[in-house]
Amino acid sequence: MVGFNFKSVYTIAKKEFMDNIRSRWIIAISIIFIILTIVSSYVAGGQGEFGGMEATVATLLSISALLIPLIAIMLGFSTIAGEAEKGALYVVLSYPVRRVEVLLGKFLGLGSVLALTPLIGFGLGGIVIAATVGAEEGLAYLAFIGLSILLGVMYLSAVICISALCSTRVRAIAGGVILFFWAMIYGLIVMSIYIASGGSYEDFLSPSGLSSLPDWFWASVVLSPNDTNQMAIMQAFGLEQVIVTPHIGAQTAEGQKRAGTQIAELVRDALK
Amino acid sequence: MITKTIMCPKCKNTLTVQGNPGEKVHITCPSCNIKGVFTFPIDESISRVVHDSFALEIKDLTKKYKELIAVNNLSFNVRKGEIFGLLGPNGAGKSTTIKAILGLIHTNSGEIKINGFDIIKKGIEARASVGYLPERVAFYDNLTPLQTMNFLSELWGVDKSVSKPLIKEVGLEDAINRKVGTFSKGMVQLLGVAQVMIGKPPVYILDEPMGGLDARWVKIIREKIKMLNKQGATILFSSHILSEVENLCHRVAIINRGKLIAEDTVANLNKYLRIKPRLEISISGLNGRVPEVIKNIEGIEAVNANDDTLFITCESYVKSHIITSLQNSGLKIDNIKTIEPSLEDAFVKLIEGGA
Numbered sequence: 276m277v278g279f280n281f282k283s284v285y286t287i288a289k290k291e292f293m294d295n296i297r298s299r300w301i302i303a304i305s306i307i308f309i310i311l312t313i314v315s316s317y318v319a320g321g322q323g324e325f326g327g328m329e330a331t332v333a334t335l336l337s338i339s340a341l342l343i344p345l346i347a348i349m350l351g352f353s354t355i356a357g358e359a360e361k362g363a364l365y366v367v368l369s370y371p372v373r374r375v376e377v378l379l380g381k382f383l384g385l386g387s388v389l390a391l392t393p394l395i396g397f398g399l400g401g402i403v404i405a406a407t408v409g410a411e412e413g414l415a416y417l418a419f420i421g422l423s424i425l426l427g428v429m430y431l432s433a434v435i436c437i438s439a440l441c442s443t444r445v446r447a448i449a450g451g452v453i454l455f456f457w458a459m460i461y462g463l464i465v466m467s468i469y470i471a472s473g474g475s476y477e478d479f480l481s482p483s484g485l486s487s488l489p490d491w492f493w494a495s496v497v498l499s500p501n502d503t504n505q506m507a508i509m510q511a512f513g514l515e516q517v518i519v520t521p522h523i524g525a526q527t528a529e530g531q532k533r534a535g536t537q538i539a540e541l542v543r544d545a546l547k
Numbered sequence: 548m549i550t551k552t553i554m555c556p557k558c559k560n561t562l563t564v565q566g567n568p569g570e571k572v573h574i575t576c577p578s579c580n581i582k583g584v585f586t587f588p589i590d591e592s593i594s595r596v597v598h599d600s601f602a603l604e605i606k607d608l609t610k611k612y613k614e615l616i617a618v619n620n621l622s623f624n625v626r627k628g629e630i631f632g633l634l635g636p637n638g639a640g641k642s643t644t645i646k647a648i649l650g651l652i653h654t655n656s657g658e659i660k661i662n663g664f665d666i667i668k669k670g671i672e673a674r675a676s677v678g679y680l681p682e683r684v685a686f687y688d689n690l691t692p693l694q695t696m697n698f699l700s701e702l703w704g705v706d707k708s709v710s711k712p713l714i715k716e717v718g719l720e721d722a723i724n725r726k727v728g729t730f731s732k733g734m735v736q737l738l739g740v741a742q743v744m745i746g747k748p749p750v751y752i753l754d755e756p757m758g759g760l761d762a763r764w765v766k767i768i769r770e771k772i773k774m775l776n777k778q779g780a781t782i783l784f785s786s787h788i789l790s791e792v793e794n795l796c797h798r799v800a801i802i803n804r805g806k807l808i809a810e811d812t813v814a815n816l817n818k819y820l821r822i823k824p825r826l827e828i829s830i831s832g833l834n835g836r837v838p839e840v841i842k843n844i845e846g847i848e849a850v851n852a853n854d855d856t857l858f859i860t861c862e863s864y865v866k867s868h869i870i871t872s873l874q875n876s877g878l879k880i881d882n883i884k885t886i887e888p889s890l891e892d893a894f895v896k897l898i899e900g901g902a
Binding site: 283286287289290293294361363365367368370371372 | 646649651670671672674675677678679680681682683684685686687689690694698699701702703704739742746
């Protein structure tokens with residue numbers, strides 16, 4: 276490639292930001308996200324028995340694991356397929372710009388809209404945590420915000436690829452939905468393979484069991500942005516009270532035992 | 548196309564004829580009815596075309612979509628300073644051709660030059676010399692026309708100050724701060740025309756610029772095309788409606804199923820395509836009889852009578868003569884319908900003629 280114009284990238288990024296920050300859907304889902312994070316930071320943070328900071332992060336993680344991919348997919352699915360259908364993309368591409376500049380500009384512009392939601396939500400949530408629990412783990416919390424944005428960026432890259440590959444907006448929506456549900460189904464698939472290959476649920480319930488998990492099981496997370504992100508957050512926090520489980524996520528040992536007991540009771544009741 | 552004034556060798560009456568260099572036309576002198584043939588001289592400036600006198604060069608363009616051949620070995624050139632019409636029925640491959648010219652789609656084969664720049668090897672230079680309006684364009688719903696134009700001028704690399712005058716030029720100044728999402732189709736199209744002029748390029752490619760718009764918008768867009776051409780620009784635009792092209796284009800190319808079937812001046816094409824209008828005249832008490840008075844009128848191609856309706860295929864200029872003749876003979880005309888030829892008829896004729 277001969278030359279590269281950063282000004283075009285900046286111009287495209289600025290337009291994407293201005294256009295999408297005004298989108299009603301994005302505003303609505305961001306407000307939901309922000310409210311949920313503040314409320315759960317308050318609730319989880321206020322109840323010391325859950326383990327304060329670490330439990331709060333585990334709760335926030337479940338919110339971000341659901342809503343951040345959703346925001347990324349909503350931002351990105353029509354950015355190429357939709358604009359090509361409308362003709363606006365062809366106007367842009369008929370200008371003296373390179374395609375790679377347009378693509379990079381879109382990625383950066385949509386990425387900054389995407390980053391804004393967790394920054395506001397977790398930022399305000401952080402203030403609530405600091406007020407209720409204390410601010411000892413501020414750095415780790417910042418790392419958590421950064422990793423949440425990284426999760427969004429992973430989804431955004433994937434969904435922009437889908438948008439570029441799909442010829443119509445409708446197909447791109449379908450692609451986005453498949454991408455969204457992939458994260459949920461993927462963990463189950465890997466778990467089934469593990470159980471089928473002789474593993475046991477017991478392994479996930481104790482630290483010693485976890486250390487016996489095979490390497491491929493740990494490595495398999497790379498095929499799902501959500502699971503990779505969960506692992507990264509666990510690593511960042513080095514949580515001791517929290518059991519780190521690929522594909523399942525993190526819960527406190529207490530919570531996991533209680534959930535286990537509850538499920539066992541439900542099964543027993545059902546069999547009666 | 549050249550226009551020549553010639554003199555009838557017998558009665559010294561002068562008449563003007565139009566045609567291409569080297570073309571032979573058959574002429575009948577209107578005053579003494581003598582028939583003759585006139586051959587247009589071969590114009591030196593046209594026959595010795597220099598390479599970059601073309602604004603657009605399309606050579607052996609082919610584009611396939613799986614089994615469908617959308618554009619089939621298409622070649623044509625557009626001269627500098629010309630308004631060139633790309634005509635064809637819906638689905639003929641016009642939009643595909645235009646997208647290929649701009650390098651927006653991958654082609655199977657072909658060489659394209661805009662203003663002398665190869666669209667693939669010199670993409671940036673080629674695209675910097677062309678303004679493009681896609682078919683049925685839409686912009687960003689959440690931005691105002693001013694924000695849209697500011698974005699596009701920044702992207703083109705010119706100062707944002709061009710935006711406002713251009714919006715004014717297409718008559719959208721009242722909506723300058725409204726979101727484009729609330730615009731009507733015509734208004735969006737006008738914004739599309741405004742954006743085409745941002746970089747003041749020498750070449751303009753407009754895909755169905757008047758498609759589906761009402762008369763008021765069509766007039767504005769026609770005027771813009773004429774104005775740009777007067778300023779020296781070359782314009783290529785596509786259409787599937789013959790009346791849009793008449794009186795506007797210097798030359799036209801007609802494509803069907805991705806193939807070039809005619810490339811000529813509008814005057815020649817009109818002659819080629821001329822399908823006569825049809826009159827349907829209801830006369831009470833006709834009873835399937837063709838009135839004697841109209842049998843000898845020059846310019847009538849065919850007459851048919853069915854019950855109380857008379858079907859006449861004729862030259863446009865004899866329509867009023869037919870009607871007055873009928874009235875003068877004492878027949879009572881209840882209703883007159885004129886069926887004008889459509890481009891679709893012309894295509895049928897062209898395709899059948901070529902087969």
